[in-house]
Amino acid sequence: MKKFLTTTNIRGLLTPEELLSGNFGFEKEGLRIDQQGNLSITPHPDVFGNKLKNPYITTDFSESQVEIVTPTFNSLKEAYQCLTFLVDIVNTAIPNDQYIWNQSLPCILPDKYMIPLAEYEGKKGEESRDYRINLAKKYGTKKQMISGIHYNFSIDEKTIQKLYSNYEKEDISYKNFKNEIYLKITRNYLRLKWLIIYLTGATPSAHKTFTKECIDLMKNFDGIDSFYSKEGVSFRNSSIGYKNLLALYPRYDNIRNFINDVKSFIEEGNLSEAKELYTQIRLKPKDPTQYLESLLETGILYLEVRSIDINPFDKCGISLVDAEFVHLFLIYLLLKEESEYEKWQSEGVYNEEIIAEQAFNPDIFLLKDGENIKIKEWANEILNEIEELDNIFELKKENIIEIMRERVNNPKKTYSKQLVDIIENKGFIASQTSIAIHNKETSFESIDLETIRNNEKLLDYYTHSLPKIRL
Structure with missing residues (x-):
């Protein structure tokens, strides 16, 4: 097959609207x-x-860990509006003396044996509970309390079909062509995920009740009961984050090799099942209950980005600007030519953990195809390439790119640096609890029952979210 999907070979083929078209959802x-x-x-x-x-x-x-799942939308703004509404529903429906902790690293935790595992009904519920019991034994219950934002994305089917029509003379089926689109994005994401971690990282602090291995990485004490780092952006994504006990690198050159590698991880006892493979981006099939079989039979349906920390400065846990940049970044990854460096997966993990733990250390370097490179230099290089893409396809996303460039060139603009300032003044727990209480208050102000009754979509979300309440 000729060189796969680059800016050069699709220039003039897609309109800006077609290139930006997609399906979006959040968890x-x-x-x-x-x-x-x-x-x-x-x-x-x-x-x-x-x-x-x-x-x-x-x-x-856990029973204590609420998960919000939006439907899929063909507009990122609509997906974000739905997430906002569901967040408001949760904030107003939980007991009056409870709040939602809007942070990826946990609040004050009880003894590890006191953290309640999620309870489910029926045979499926028993299987889910058994799975969680095994995870608790393997990784510990406290690490399970790390929370995040998952960003679900697929390219509009009509756009993929239009791209495929340009490749029909090549010996590749439509299903495999579509798989290759998502596999290329995945490979490039695993190479460059460090940039998303830097731009959206918001976990520089942890309470003393969290894991000792995390606390040991943080050099500063908030004077009350928590620790923090002035150098790291995302300890959720650090070496002590929720990761597989062994570094597992499945092949992403084609679906069959990926499936065979995951099966071998299970046979060797490194994974209990396929969904225990914790990667920063996940291939998602049509039927998640038959993960590997569905991937083989019907291919990749969408991608799940898993690197994004909960943004405590946004009630939804992610800002619309950040969500829009992630979308632009994924398009860039599709069109970016790939490096042929053989150790790209292990290098990607090295960069991920260096950024997570030491992004603001002026003496550190990242590795780019085995060579040292400064963070700002590489980040600006990537943003320049994204800006070029934006100009070529007239996407009109220059404002979003500029916001990200400011975070790169002025670390004080990052969420992590802003959080450190707050933590040094108010403490970790007090400041983040205050945010949770404020979010609940604003949710009560946002929920208007009369508006919900007169809006079919909002009424559907409301009644299915709260099945025991009738408006």
């Missing part, structure tokens, strides 16, 4: 806390009904 995790910032260990609120049947609001690992 947001958040811990329920009390007014002092302690984890609430009460059961998942009954108002949300059966966790397995509620399409929008469920739990993740």
Whole structure:
């Protein structure tokens, strides 16, 4: 097959609207806390009904960990508006003395044995609980309390079909062509994910009740009960984050090799099942319950980006500007020519952890195809290439690119640096609890029942999120 999808060979083929077209969705995790910032260990609120049947609001690992899942939209703005509405529903529906911790690293945690595993009904529920019991034994319950934002993305099918029509003379099926689109994005993402971690990282601090290995990486004490780092941006994505015990590098050159490698990880005992492979970006099939079989049969349906810390400065956990940049970044990854450096996966993990733990250390370097390079130099190089893409295809995203460039060239603009300033003044727990309480207040101000009754979409989200309430 000729050189696969570059700016040069699709220039003039797609309109700006076609290149930007896609399907978007979000998943947001958040811990329920009390007014002092302690984890609430009460059961998942009954108002949300059966966790397995509620399409929008469920739990993740723990009864204390609410998970919001939006439907898929062909507009990023619509997906974000839905996430906003579901966040408001959760904030107003949980008990009055509870709040949602809007941080990726956890609040004040009880003893590890007191953290309640999520409870589910029926045979499927038993399987889910058994899976969580095994995860707790393997990784520890405290690490399971790390939360995040998952960003789901696929390219519009009509755009893929138009790209494929330009390749019909090549010996490749449509399914494999579509797989290669997502595999190329994935490979480039795993090479360059460090930039997203730098731009969206917001976990420089942890409470003393979190894991010792995390606390040991943080050199500063907030004077109350928490620790923080002035050099790191995202300890959620650091060497002590929620990762597989062994570094696992499946092949991403084609789906069959990826599947065979994951199967071998399971056979060797490194994974209990396919979904235990914790990667910064995940290939998602049509049927997640039959993950590997579905990938082989119907191919990749969409990608799930998993590197993004919860943004405590936004009630939704992610800003619309950041969401728009991630979209632009994924398009860039599709069109960017790939490096042939053989150790790209291990180098990607090295860069990920260096950025997470030492992004603001002026003496550190990243590795680019085995050679040292300064963070600002490489970041600006990538942003320049994205800017060139923006100009060529007239995407009109220059304002978003400029915001990211400011974060690169002036670290004080990053979420992590802003958080450190707040933590040094107010402490980690007090400042983040204050944010959670404020978010709940603003949600009550935002929810208008009359508007919901007169809006079919909002009414659907409301009634399915809160099945025991009727407006």
